Amino acid sequence: MLQNDHYTYRVTWSEEDGEYIGLCAEFASLSWLAADPEAALQGIRQVVADVVADLQKSGEPVPEPLAVKKYSGRFMVRVPPELHRQLVMEAAESGVSLNRLASDKLSRVRC
Template sequence: MAQKNDKYTYRVTWSEEDNEYVGLCAEFPGLSWLADTPEKALKGIRKTVAEVISDMGENKETIPEPIACKRYSGKFMVRIPPHVHRKLAIQAAESGISLNRIASSKLSQ
């Protein structure tokens, strides 16, 4: 059975500033782990997240839900300037598609 920290969203990237690889976790944006290899950076951030989860549990703090476990409706509201709304409406009309479809297309790019 997978541990809860195995379900989080991890990423390893190069940090030019630190001249090392940095391990990150999307659900814990304040945490990072620097290492000389990508493998060590991933191992380090996973261990750090596990320790933080344990500490949060002991202190009865709310532990973030892994993004991978969340359900998404596919709906969200976005506020845009009226001129952008008009421009999108025109593009949708000229293309013969709905405003929703053109906005979805642009967001997915």
């Protein structure tokens, strides 16, 4: 296993496979299937450790864990002009900036 493993893992049930699947956000192409969630997590962590070791050995870049990246808090979103107009009107009617309205709406989104 990696000594400082700060990658982002998720274990979920795969109905299609009939097993739990371990995933890593920073390595989207990797996964590990197992009969129980703990084994799926352990499996994907080992696969990531092996891939990181291979990348380091070959001198290739290793993805930075999402948890340690610094974020500005800014990003641009393109929307259709009519949606833009509707959001501006909603913000004006609510007495807030478009930025505040969008931030509030995004904070309520659950993935």
